[in-house]
């Protein structure tokens with residue numbers, strides 16, 4: 001409420017009383033205008049309080065209008081204009097906040113909704129994830145599902161069921177991180193362990209691929225790491241032949257690299273396949289002419305494969321007289337390195353954003 005004129009600041013004391021009063025009122029009205037300008041309603045109730053304070057029967061404006069008669073006649077016109085200004089500003093505020101409460105926004109928000117949003121840096125898929133997804137998609141098209149197994153394995157699933165006899169030198173090819181020796185529990189050295197788990201638990205026909213992380217006690221270099229990723233493939237049914245294996249892998253190589261990619265199979269050895277082979281693809285950098293990627297041979301090795309050894313089928317309670325199948329296993333890093341011309345395996349696990357960002361558009 002407007003204070004009584006007699007309560008005016010003492011420094012007006014030298015003015016004649018009627019001027020003191022007018023001067024004081026002018027100051028007071030300026031303060032009230034400022035109060036209205038700064039007012040923000042946070043709710044409808046708050047706005048109503050504001051309305052009553054200024055426009056109510058006993059409100060500020062009613063009081064100021066009532067004082068008109070006390071104002072020096074010469075000053076009344078100016079005084080009337082100030083009070084009117086107060087009234088107009090009060091009504092403008094009321095209209096503004098009433099409209100904003102009528103729209104859905106209850107907060108009386110006055111910000112500029114057309115301003116650009118705050119920048120949110122977007123991440124991207126890791127190249128290993130991209131390649132794994134691509135492999136999964138390619139095999140999904142020919143009826144393969146995805147299966148996964150644990151990264152910590154017992155000796156049976158990682159070695160014995162896969163026909164690696166104890167003390168057999170083939171175990172040395174996969175230098176193992178043991179968690180305990182008796183019983184032998186280790187970090188899996190390959191995803192072939194998932195084959196065993198699937199065969200133990202599924203009746204043929206089986207068509208599955210098993211992507212996952214594997215671990216080997218290798219010195220870290222541009223070409224080797226103590227952990228990396230593999231995708232295992234397994235197909236078990238009646239009358240599955242080596243020709244089926246070759247055709248499935250040719251399809252994969254062409255989908256993954258390019259339609260004119262050639263493959264070749266070289267005899268090899270794995271305890272769990274018989275016969276076993278390693279597959280090369282024609283070098284996708286030089287088209288087979290010879291370059292430093294393919295060491296001037298025109299071919300690069302990408303996976304191991306073979307017909308599942310009947311002993312493995314029997315270990316997993318599958319009738320080897322009735323069923324046969326093929327299996328293959330490849331390193332995801334290796335495929336990614338060949339596809340994107342990455343020369344150092346360590347790049348995949350160093351989290352260097354300059355490297356990772358290059359895959360954001362893929």
Ligand code: DAH
Pocket residue numbers: 189190191192232233270273303304305306327328329330
């Ligand atoms: N497990 C093998 C390794 O890590 C790769 C492999 C070779 C998997 C032949 C297979 C296969 O399924 O048939 O070296």
